[in-house]
Amino acid sequence: MGVLLCNGGITSSFVRNIEKSVDMPLDSDVFRVPTGYNAPQQVHITQGDQVGKAVIVSWVTQDEPGSNTVLYWEKNSKHKSSAEGILVTYKYYNYTSGYIHHCTIKNLKFHTKYYYEVGIGHTVRKFWFRTPPRVGPDVPYTFGLIGDLGQTYDSNQTLTHYESNPVKGQTVLFVGDLSYADNYPFHDNVRWDTWGRFVERSAAYQPWIWTAGNHELDYGPEFGETKPFKPYTRRYHVPYRASKSTTPFWYSVKRASAHIIVLSSYSAYGKYTPQYSWLEEELPKVNRTETPWLIVLLHSPWYNSYAYHFMEGETMRVMFEPWFVQYKADVVFAGHVHAYERSERISNIAYNIVNGKCTPIKDQSAPVYITIGDGGNIEGLANNMTEPQPNYSAYREASFGHATFDIKNRTHAHYSWHRNQDGYAVEADSLWFNNRYWNPVEESTT
Secondary structure, three states: OOOOOOOOOEEOOOOOOOOOOOEOOOOOHHHOOOOOOOOOEEEEEEEOOOOOOOEEEEEEEOOOOOOOEEEEEEOOOOOOEEEEOEEEOOEEOOEEOOEEEEEEEOOOOOOOEEEEEEOOOOOOEEEEEEOOOOOOOOOOEEEEEEOOOOOEHHHHHHHHHHHHOOOOOOEEEEOOOOOOHHHOHHHOOHHHHHHHHHHHHHHOOOOEEEOOOHHHOOOEHHHOEOOOOHHHHHHOOOOHHHHOOOOOOOEEEEEOOEEEEEOOOOOOOOOOOHHHHHHHHHHHHOOOOOOOEEEEEOOOOOOOOEOOOOOOOHHHHHHHHHHHHHOOOOEEEEOOOOOEEEEOOEEOOOOOOOOOOOOOEEOOOOOEEEEEOOOOOOOOOOOOEOOOOOOOEEEEEOOOEEEEEEEOOOOEEEEEEEEOOOOOOOOOEEEEEEOOOOOOOOOOOO
């Protein structure tokens, strides 16, 4: 396999006006507290098991603990079932949380619309979700992709754009950095509450699959907060035990025709660490006859041609990239860099310190690496790119936006990235993905 000697790809000619990102004021309607005594707020759902027959419903009550019960029923059914959840609270510096409820609804039917109610006994609020189809190789399914969202005017535009996209995402793959509460003095945890109310309009109706980013660490030893990830782990539960993980920071789920692996850029991943050992055992379990599409989510990108966060993902890449090539991962989505970038299929696994082979080469067994940390947070856009554009970079642009990954069958998926400035249906960057296992032909990136 020869060294890749072509020019880099496209650096978009679209230039977004560089304006400072501005947080929406706390009295904005998107942060409104629902009316009624002890009304549930910050309602969100995620997958609750390995295959999509369970849903974790989470919400917060402020006045008192209230009921842990979720009532749920199939569309067109009169019979309501109930499930009991758990209650957690936490303190963070001078902040005390509301009452955080998590309830797992199990044994649901595939491909079925369910309604559910929370706030039983006080102010009842009603929502709905649709379970995925049964896991299978040719099951079409559409994922939305959002990262580094925050709670600015740009964040609101990103979420609105996603909701209005004619290609309807059914589940959000979220690549980390949720509330950015840690950007405020003493990591003002009120910002976790406002963010939860902001995303409820989507996250209460379709699962968001969570990845932990650096802004979830909330590590503040200077004011006595020495337990990393405390607010995040209390508020956002994931079904990590279903994939034999021992911690919520890395886990996997199957959904329709995809096997999704979530990794943690901010947990140990060196040899013999729990995350390393888990991934080493997880990858051989991926059954491409059952779930052809192997999708990986992590926060800090391995291939990044922006000056911002340059090389931060390098040590994790060195540890895990050979496995991703060996197991023919289709795509790796990352955040962290507040811009957009898509790579060619390349790998950089030949280097052994003495051989000098440290240039990424074309590799049709390698995933495409996509950085989608462009949700619109308070830190603003990363617009300082390395020049010239490296060979591995197929397309890059400093704009806010979201993407969709629309699986058609075992061989093809259509991916598109949508910048916030455009009309809803405009694809600023797109690619037909050919599955690495079932259809490993080279994609055209022109």
